[in-house]
Amino acid sequence: MDYQVEVNGLTKAFANKSALKGVDYAIKKGEIFGLLGPSGSGKTTMVKILTAQLQHTSGAVQVFGNDVSKLKDPAQMKRIGILTDNSGLYDRLTVYDNLELFCKLYDVSERRIDEVLEEVNLLQDKKTIVKQLSKGMKQRVTLARAILHKPELLFLDEPTSALDPTNKGQIHAGLRKLNKEGTTIFLSTHDMQEAEELCNRVAFLHNGSIVELDTPQQLRIKHGDSTIKLLLKNGSTVSVKQDMSGANAISQYITNGELLSVHSNEPNLGDIFVKLTGRELQ
């Protein structure tokens, strides 16, 4: 199996506090992998370790098949893109000037600037001074910067936290396109809807440990209660099992003209996280 990231027995401690406690997982090439957890669960620490900004305490971390420390090599650094939780933009410069610097650092043609600005819906603002942009617009500029060089592996730490639904949808479409072109994406988020929409697999991080890891569909099946909720015309709801008895009950309600609608009782990722950890994802 061709893995872009492999993490085995990873621990990280700050003074007396353990931030990560023996974490294991691997990310396949071409996958969108989501790391879900509430604030303080260790997501940002994980991103910093995977991008060689922070040294781990013990365990093995490999990126592109090499120890993560090899990422400090500029040739390896060109293979990854990073969007962190804080913008890191030059406020006094224009959007174009900000991206132009990184075109030169990554040896990318400046023609690419218009392409990425189009993808994040900021082309009309390319001559705007960054200081004058809203928080959401700044976040879109940082995303444009992260994908400027079409990285093989893209780390996104809360990429759409400051965006409205329209821009969020546009960013998601851009990320899916990038992924189709071959970019593996590591997405750290507490937005379970975002994870459901984008991720092939998700891992739940709670108190520095991964408590569940699978595809969103498998998690819903695994943690669902195999029942169907029926809404009746008299306003009441009835739950029936997904078996012959349930099928007969639904048939009876339809025959009697009592059935208004049928709903799946499948939990969403947020429900599953609460069930496993007792905590909300927010």
Next chain:
Amino acid sequence: MTFSIKRVRAIVTKDWKDLLKNSYVLITIVLPLAFAAMLSRMAPDDPSLLTMPINIALAMTGAFVQASIMAEEKEKNTLRVLLLSPASTLEIMAGKSFLSAFITLAVVAGSIFISGIQIPGLPYFSIMLLLSLVIFLSFGTIIGLVSRTVMETSVVGLPVLIIFTYGSMLASMFDNPTMSAIVSYLPTESFSAALASLGQNGGFAEIKWDLLNMLLWAIVSLIAAVFVYGKRRFDK
């Protein structure tokens, strides 16, 4: 360790565009020139005051411009972004120091021009200036990395400005032999002493110990800057 001129040039170009819109840095550049004009009017015939505007230019522009550039990169999280790009530590340091060095040289030249005093022994003076640049840019880098914000660089850097620029004045005020002995080893004092010797037709033999002292300061301050950079380059 890789080194790409193209990447260094990209950082310098960005810094230049940014600098033209940075009022704090622009004021820091103008102040030493104003001091030079003021000092030249105060004692136009006193060559011993020649080094004062040069030392002020080196300390204020060399150290403070570099400090504010580094501190702002750290404060705005842009240093982290640069470090996560293909630019190596050497390229970032070179790119960030080039513009400060260029501006400092221009301000030193401007200060000398405003002071209206001829520089004796230009080759030696150039070596002394180069060593001073290394020392003050290293101090600036350290101040910038230690400070949490651009404004904090003024507080952290003020002792450097006072000690290195007015060290001999402070020593004479306190009339303390130990203090005077310590102050005599400051690179700015060596700079002044060497320049005075050159002014009296002195040569290498007269200034060699001053040059050696400045060289040691340059080496130690550069090592300290690299060490602090390694420890403090990433924002929290």
